[in-house]
Amino acid sequence: MKKYKYLFCLLIIGLPLFISCTEDGGPSIDDHFLNYEIPDVPVKENCVLGAYYIDPGSGGIAAAVWERLTNPVYDPSNQLYGPTVMPVLGNWAHSNVPLNNIVKGEELVGIFQQQVDWAIQAGLDFLIMPIFGEDANRLYPLNVNQNTLRFINLFTGRSGSDGLPVETSAGSHVDLKGLKYVLMMNAGNFTGSLNQSTPIESIAATVIEGQTVSRVERFYEVARRFSDFFSDPNYYAVDNKPMLVIGGTPHNLYALDTKALYDGLRNRMKEASGKDVYIVAQQDAWTPAARFQYTFGDGRVDAVTIKNEGGMYNQTDIGRFRLYPQMIDQNWNYNKNYFLSTWNEDFIPAVSPSFNRWVYGVNYNYPIVERDEKTFVTYCNVAKRNLGTKRIVFIDSFNHWAYNTAIEPADPSQGKGFGEQYLKIVRQQFKVN
Numbered sequence: 001m002k003k004y005k006y007l008f009c010l011l012i013i014g015l016p017l018f019i020s021c022t023e024d025g026g027p028s029i030d031d032h033f034l035n036y037e038i039p040d041v042p043v044k045e046n047c048v049l050g051a052y053y054i055d056p057g058s059g060g061i062a063a064a065v066w067e068r069l070t071n072p073v074y075d076p077s078n079q080l081y082g083p084t085v086m087p088v089l090g091n092w093a094h095s096n097v098p099l100n101n102i103v104k105g106e107e108l109v110g111i112f113q114q115q116v117d118w119a120i121q122a123g124l125d126f127l128i129m130p131i132f133g134e135d136a137n138r139l140y141p142l143n144v145n146q147n148t149l150r151f152i153n154l155f156t157g158r159s160g161s162d163g164l165p166v167e168t169s170a171g172s173h174v175d176l177k178g179l180k181y182v183l184m185m186n187a188g189n190f191t192g193s194l195n196q197s198t199p200i201e202s203i204a205a206t207v208i209e210g211q212t213v214s215r216v217e218r219f220y221e222v223a224r225r226f227s228d229f230f231s232d233p234n235y236y237a238v239d240n241k242p243m244l245v246i247g248g249t250p251h252n253l254y255a256l257d258t259k260a261l262y263d264g265l266r267n268r269m270k271e272a273s274g275k276d277v278y279i280v281a282q283q284d285a286w287t288p289a290a291r292f293q294y295t296f297g298d299g300r301v302d303a304v305t306i307k308n309e310g311g312m313y314n315q316t317d318i319g320r321f322r323l324y325p326q327m328i329d330q331n332w333n334y335n336k337n338y339f340l341s342t343w344n345e346d347f348i349p350a351v352s353p354s355f356n357r358w359v360y361g362v363n364y365n366y367p368i369v370e371r372d373e374k375t376f377v378t379y380c381n382v383a384k385r386n387l388g389t390k391r392i393v394f395i396d397s398f399n400h401w402a403y404n405t406a407i408e409p410a411d412p413s414q415g416k417g418f419g420e421q422y423l424k425i426v427r428q429q430f431k432v433n
Contacts, residue, residue, distance in 0.1 A: 034326040041384035047430040048125050051395035052308045055130035055151055060093030065402050068359045072415050081358045083404040084415035096147045105161030105171055112155045112174045119179055123427035126180035126236035131247045133186030139209050140221045156181050180236035183226050188248035190219045199256045220268040227269040241278035250281045251295050262299035282307045286315055289338040303346035304339050308396045310403050313355035313369050321367035325378050332386035349383035350394035353422050356404040380429035393430055
C-alpha cells in the first residue's frame with residue numbers, strides 16, 4: 001500500500017511537467033487528447049459496403065411510432081422531437097405472406113425491387129437480412145422461424161410472389177441485379193441462463209419432436225440450416241467464405257472451451273455446404289474488446305462489428321454525445337487494434353446517418369443525433385480511419401425508420417425529407433466511382 005501511495009504522490013508532483021499552461025498558469029484545452037478534428041479521408045480504393053435491412057413486421061411500423069416519425073411539427077417545447085420525415089415507400093406491411101396471397105406477393109416484390117435498386121445506387125455490395133433464429137419446437141430443416149424465412153426467400157428472389165420456389169413459381173420475383181445478401185443469426189436463442197459459471201455445455205438437453213437434443217447441438221443445427229443458403233450465387237462471401245453475422249448476444253455464448261464451440265460450428269456448416277464460413281460477431285457499443293475474451297474473443301471469429309440499432313449513437317452519456325466523432329474514433333481504434341493483435345480478428349466499423357430513440361419509444365434520456373449531412377460525412381471519415389484489413393463497412397441502416405437511421409429515401413416534398421441524398425453520400429464516401 002505504501003508503494004502505491006508513493007507512486008500516486010510522484011504522479012501528482014510530476015503532473016505539471018506534462019501539462020502546458022495558458023498565460024495565467026492554468027491548463028490549456030489545446031492539450032486535451034480529444035481536441036482534434038476528424039480529417040477528410042479521400043477514398044482511393046473501394047470499401048466493401050453492407051447495410052442492415054429491417055423487417056418492419058407483419059403489421060408494418062406501429063401506429064404510434066409512425067406518428068412520431070412523420071409528424072410534420074417539430075416542437076421540443078411540447079415534447080415533439082420527431083424527425084418529421086415521410087418514407088417514400090410509406091408504411092408497408094407483409095402480414096407474413098406470401099402464402100397463397102399472390103396479390104400481396106406482387107406488391108411486396110415491387111417494394112423489394114425498388115429497395116434493391118436504391119441499394120445498388122448507394123454502392124452497397126450486400127444487405128444483411130433481418131436477424132432470425134431458432135424454432136425450438138422443430139428439428140432441421142424446420143428449426144428456424146418460418147415467417148422470417150419466407151420473407152427472406154421472397155426478398156432475395158429465391159421464391160416468387162406466390163411463395164413457391166422461383167424455379168416453379170408462376171408469379172414475379174425480385175432480381176438482385178448483382179446485389180448480394182448475408183444472413184444474421186440470433187445468438188439470443190441459445191444464451192439464456194448462460195454465464196461464466198454456467199457454460200452452454202452444462203444446460204440440460206430438451207426433447208424436440210421425440211429426440212433429445214443438447215443446446216450445443218441446437219446451435220449447430222440452426223447454423224446448418226443457415227448454411228443451406230451458401231450455394232446461392234447471390235450470397236455474399238469474403239475470400240470465397242460465405243459471411244454469417246452472429247447478432248443478439250454473442251457476448252453471452254459462454255462455453256467450457258469457446259474455441260471448440262466455434263470450431264464445431266464451422267465444421268457443421270462446412271459438412272453441410274462444403275464451404276468455410278466467415279463469422280462476424282456483434283459487440284455491444286462502447287464496450288472494450290478485452291471484455292469478450294471468453295466468448296467470441298477466444299472463439300476466434302473472423303471479424304467483430306459494433307451492434308446495430310443505432311450502434312455508437314445508442315447510449316445515454318450526454319458528455320460522450322458532445323464529442324461523438326473523437327470518442328468513436330478512439331473507441332474503434334482501440335478495439336480494432338486489440339482484436340487484431342490479440343486474436344487476429346478483423347474489425348468492421350458501422351456508421352449511422354442519425355439516431356432518434358424518441359421515435360421508437362419516447363425515451364428522452366438518449367441523446368438525439370439529428371440528421372445532418374456534414375455530421376454523417378464526419379462519421380464516415382471516422383470509419384475510413386478505422387477500416388479493418390478487408391475494408392468492410394456496415395451501414396446502420398438501410399431502412400430502420402423506428403430509430404430514423406435509414407438511408408432509404410424520404411419524400412423531399414414533406415417535412416425534412418431528404419430524397420436520395422444519403423444514398424449519394426454513402427457512395428461518395430466509400431466508393432471510387
